[in-house]
Amino acid sequence: MFAGFDTSNYTTSAAEITDEGAVHHKIMLTVKDGERGLRQSDAVFQHTVNMPKLLDEMDFSALRAVGVSDRPRNVEGSYMPCFLVGVNTATAVAKACGVPLYRTSHQVGHILAALYSADRLDLVNDKFIAFHLSGGTTEALLVTPDKNEIIKAEIIAQSLDLKAGQAIDRAGVMMGYRFPCGKMLDELASQSDTEYKIKPSMKGADCSLSGVENKAKAMLNKGESHADVSKFVLTYVTNTIDSMLGALISENGKLPVIFSGGVSSNSMLRERMINKYGASFAEPSFSLDNAAGTAIFAKMKAD
DSSP: OEEEEEEOSSEEEEEEEETTEEEEEEEEOOOOTTOOOOOHHHHHHHHHHHHHHHHTTOOOTTOOEEEEEOSSSSSTTOOOTTHHHHHHHHHHHHHHHTOOEEEEOHHHHHHHHHHHHTTOGGGGGSOEEEEEESSSOEEEEEEEEETTTEEEEEEEEEBSSSOHHHHHHHHHHHTTOOSSOHHHHHHHHTTOOOOOOOOOEEETTEEEOHHHHHHHHHHHHTTOOHHHHHHHHHHHHHHHHHHHHHHHHHHHOSOOEEEESGGGGOHHHHHHHHHHHOOEEOOHHHHSSOSHHHHHHHHHHHO
């Protein structure tokens, strides 16, 4: 068994990878009603409280190696205090069991979990495009093999302001829903018959999503339904990602495409990207923040 740990800003997560598959152990962090995020100190406290509960669910008797995310990305200066809880837990487990500990980034973990879920781990030996779409990240990455890190991810397009997850969550909070709001907006949008023709705000392959929040607020002030506002927001995000990918294909040629991150769970986005580009998506449990990718990283390093 290979164990993984990930303590991102919104999920305490541990995972076990065996020949039979992956087992997730997760607890979502609590965000107070009306708020749009967590301070790092609050996240660290909640992770510290949650982690023993996850450890109680795990069996380390057949443990071979441990993986953990210790930073957001594999770039100099990438750091968030919340990852320290996962690092401390993973270090203790590895030392107690006498097995190796392998550190990677939250982003690499996301990509590996998506590849595993989509049955495309073969891509670690090739070049491909990975989208990481979440509340803190809206990036397209050119991914290539790397001897030490398994994969190397280079940003080739991104949002220049608001992130896709932020746009969705801010609209949801404005409508009175509890953060995070992606699942609720997805359900509401399916109830709307309104079709929106939206031209994304682009600068090359980079995008701007700052207009989504203001437009959603204006629609609500006019009394438009929550279903229509949700449909507008998700259409805006989907059209924007479509434009980003179209520009990247023009620049880099047609490459395999994989989507990860919480926003990738959206049904409208998944349908468009699969039908138009043949993109691969992780299952929702592997798209949201999870530790499966760090466990996979440990397995690949140990093997």
